[in-house]
Amino acid sequence: MSEIPADLKYIETHQWVRVSDDGTATVGITDFAQEQLGDVVYIGVPDLGATVNGGEEAGVAESVKSASDVFSPVTGEVIAVNEALEDEPERVNEDPYGEGWMFRVRMTDPGELDGLMDAAAYAEHIADHD
Template identity: 55%
Template sequence: MSQTPSELKYAGSHEWVRLEEDGTVTIGISDHAQDALGDVVFVEVPDVGSALAAGEEAGVVESVKAASDIYSPVGGEVLAVNELLEDEPETVNSDPYNDGWFYKLQPADTSELDALLNAEDYQSKCDEDD
């Protein structure tokens, strides 16, 4: 069974969002998503400084099985990207919620977080999809 940390918010497209103390958000893909993809071999993240709208394509994650688009769960400006994933994309498989994060964003409107799923609702969605 995949892990679904309760302190995170989730998009139906399987991205997670962690609201940080400084008001920024960190974004990655869920344990459920990395498990479904299999061994991750490449991650494309957005450029630092780029502006993303909620629901906009933000990058791609490729595995030995498939390639999948990554969508921005909330809108804002990209502040940082996880450079570790360039050389070690498999980190997404081993630690999707910590070292395997994709990018950090300064949200344009934090109320967009309210539209995302809580852990219980996200887990229910995953169970329905399986």
């Protein structure tokens, strides 16, 4: 069964968001998503300084068997990208909630978080797909 940390919020397209004390949001793909993709060979992230919109495409994850769009759970400015993924995209498979994070956003509307799924709702969501 997929790992689903309780301290994160989730969206239906299998991305997670972790909000830091400073109000910034870190985004990545879920354990379930990386399991479905298989061995990740490429991660495309948004450019630093770009604006991403909640629920809209912000990057891509490619594996040996498929490619999947990565959506941003929240709206804001991209303030960091995980440059290590350029050379080591497999970090997404090995540690999707830690070293496999994809980008950080300075949120413009923290209220968007209220519309996201908690761990229990996400677990129910992926149970329908197993």
